[in-house]
Amino acid sequence: MNPTILEAKDLDLYYGQTQALKKVNIQIPEREITALIGPSGCGKSTFLRTIDRMNDLVAGVRVEGEMLYRGENVYAPGVDVTWLRRKIGMVFQKANPFPMSIYDNIAYGPRIHGVRKKAELDALVEKSLRGAALWDEVRDRLKKSALGLSGGQQQRLCIARALAVQPDVLLMDESTSALDPGSTMRIEDLMTELKKEYTVVIVTHNMQQAARISDNCAFFLLGELVEYGSTEILFSHPADKRTEDYIAGRFG
């Protein structure tokens, strides 16, 4: 296992009166793929969203305990959330390209963060699109609308957009669930490529996907982290019966 980059310590999260995460303790290693699995409503997406504080946007959310990114609590007073979300990017279930050109989609983040020079932006756009394995398919139509791309291409565009601000961690919430098998495979290959430079944390309902690409796997149930460990062990010899029953499709 690589050194820890993200660590939750006794993390509790409440939506109003409802406790969605219960004393979660987990260490996520850098430059590996960690998959969060569990039935709907188990807290895995909520957990993913605590990492870059996306839950701040939900009314009535209360977080206790700590979420450490490189040893610093992201919920400490004074943390710049914009900086945090630049370091920790997120890709969602449904591709959400902005209604603008492919180029402008990628350049959007860097421009916000103050990159102005065209040469610098050009280089960033190319590097990000290459990083997301999309460059060869779109290099001749960078000025065309991103909405004209296929679903799989749009999702890779969103990954490229996340890479453009040079993040440290990529969070992916069910990012292939709306894609056909071919597009899914391309994104899975891409994730395996990305982990050489980035830490990747994914939420997935697809057990085979978790088994195929993740290095570590965490099983959540009713807001608790039931089991966490190497994917190979978790899928062949889980320690907790609830984990086995879930991954084998006995409930959920």
Added chain:
Amino acid sequence: MNRVFYDGELARLDELVQRMGAQVLAALDGAVAAGSDPDRELADRVIAGDTEIDRMEREIEQLCVTLLLRQQPVAGDLRRVSTSLKLVTDLERIGDHAADIAEIVRTLNAPLAAPLAEMLGIARAMVESALRAAADQNLEGAHATIQRDDEVDGAFCRLKDGFIRQVAAGSGDADAILDGLMIGKYAERIGDHAVNICEWVICRGTGLYHDLRIM
């Protein structure tokens, strides 16, 4: 309730393995009976029956591969399917050895010598208890069966020493010595395959094969 069809197919897999096991035991019994009280027709039936054992192996393999393809088993289910796939190979080899023994005994005029019959008896008991351990997923039973392999190996060494003494003394009939040695070796191999079956039973329960975690 989830997994009605899937659980049914897994139960069918266990049942097919046991049915194949019963067929293999019957072949062994037939080979030993045909040797103890020389019976060429019975030996021929054992030899012909091996085709059915091979067919059963194919059927189990096909079910395992279909389950892997369609259900993508994980954890205990994966161990159940993948160890069944391994275990039937050992069962099939035991069936082959029963036919091999039948091939030899159909040429014999005298009943099998007592040490040989005894050795075959131990090997047969090992196969039976290995199959019972598989049916009940009884790891203690599997370990106990593995321990018995020393008995078969010891009996084979004594048998071989006896033949060596006969050869050295210039006594005994060369054909009978070679036939006896072959049958003894088959019995010893049957014991080894029973041990293998037990190791797959243990692997199904623990994920360990020879103390190495493979699943």
